[in-house]
Amino acid sequence: MSKQASWELVPAANACFAGDPDRKIDPYLFSAEAVTALRVALATQRPLLVEGLPGCGKTCLAEALAAEIGWTFLCETITSRTRLEKLTVEVDHLSRLHDAQRAAAIGGAPALRADEAYYRPGVFWWAFDRDSASTHGLSADARQCGVCAALPGIERTRKAPPHGTVLLIDEIDKAEPDLPNDLLEPLDRRGFRLPNGKYVSASPERELLTVITTNGERELPQAFLRRCVRLVLDEPTPDRLVAIARKHYDGANRDRVEALAAKMTEFRAKAREMGRRPPGTSEFLDAVRACEALDVRISADDPVWRQVERAVLLKPGEPESATKADSESAA
Template identity: 55%
Template sequence: MSHYTPRNFTLPADYCFRGDPRDAAESAADPYIFSRAAVIAVDVALATGRPLLVAGPPGCGKSRLAETMAAVLRWNFVYQTITSRTRLEQLTVEVDHLRRLNDAHLAARSLQRALADRDEEYYNPGIFWWAFDAHSARRRGLPESVAGPRSEPRFPGVERKLPDEAREGTVLLLDEIDKAEPDLPNDLLEPLDRGSFGLPDGRTLRAQDGAQRLTVITTNRERELPPAFVRRCVTLLLAEPSREALVAIAAVRAPQAEKTLVEKVADRIEALRQELDESGRRPPGTSEFLDAVNTCQQLRIAVDSPDWEETWQQIELVTLRKPMVTEDERSRPA
């Protein structure tokens, strides 16, 4: 298969991003090995401006793809994990009715704080607002001339690192969209398609002109997504890495591990995938493979030691198999 060179970002020839030496925090992050399919899909998403919908089993690197691309591009990274309770307003803008009610009570009792003159002071910008226009989000949409309270980010991806307005773009990650209520994906079509959403006062908040953005949406495929939503995305299916790919990943992520150990664990992963698939259980992913390799390395459990088989069986049980019931319980009649 010929090598593909991305047009919208730069990677080494081996597709392994080891961090940016210009940024100590990012260069300290774990290296990430891109698949050829991932490189092309990201390049297409950047070229078209479409969201990148990444599907695959847990632990295959879907979320890390988004964070790594933020480091590759040197863009801001903001994210939110979707749950069954996530609403569109949480992702765009909510009105803090509780604070407004509290201010109204204080004003009525002639205490120190009066009710704010402007509705915007009670806006809580959501993750889309921070991705579209971080400067406006900090001001809750208030004009520059108004000396009102500034907004504090309420999302983990923003709290960890405030968006830097000097950076050229933003990578926005919506993690596990399949956990959402069925209507939410279609509710997201306006901000995803048009780069805009409505504010409670009737105005429309639009993404800054010229601002670059890569939206990555992940799904474990636990629920089918609406066709209209999928059609608007560039799609990428991340499969479980092959044995050879696992060995290559370990060479980068666990370089101190002995090659014989890595190959032995990779062999067990392949065997377990077939066994657990047949029994209807989820097979171990890349992160669990690395857990097993690092465990053996840290505990100095050598492949050629006399007690390898016995010790490995226990390590395999707790890092790869992870049974929630005993064999006796599994065989017991219902």
């Protein structure tokens, strides 16, 4: 399949992925900006960096696209402890130590396995070369019998085997400052070197789209940003919130949904005045679901609505500025 054909798989602007309840994938409404960014990323073979506040649909974008076009979906959520080896290949030192202790305790025990046997493929290995990742470390007999490791993700297929992979690197801004720069070579070359010197590279027969998300909690290196196609998911307008809600809850009371969507601008401003993160699309959908289930009127006179407003949209807690300052201080 040509590169042009791969980006033509992306749904049209304002198309909706209907969702997959069996796999617990929610519906997703593709904006015109998201569609363009996805097509550019596929056409240029560059990673797509998706920026926006928590709850705006960054993670759902990658998963919905994979499900819609029938590609394999792989995901790794970044933490402050994530290192490059976790994404490429880790050496299982603990298993190697156990084998060494067993060999020393039992006279005549077999020697340690080759170093390669202790490699544990990360998501980049699976995304670049699924065949070698699935059979790595297995004996020749096991390979001959068709044994393979389980895919660390969710595979979506249509009638034919999946042609490509959507790889999601979620919340890159949670990583230590060095990690984005460490990713430059794997992202540029679509490959990496194993500890034994061998090179794992992306198979030319399979397409790959890497989606990287950030909440903007930490500034990313310029060298990293230059290598990405960037997409900023802005706060949806009330009309778009109504459209999103209709896709998620088709039978919802339209007047109620419109009233709630109209109030989101007020809630966002109030949250910022209080030093808290403004409610995102996910909180809006939670509020719609709660109001539908409890038959709540969107009115200050309704005590249940005031509780929903406080519990879902203006959540009490520590101001965002204080939390962010504590996080930066700890880092």
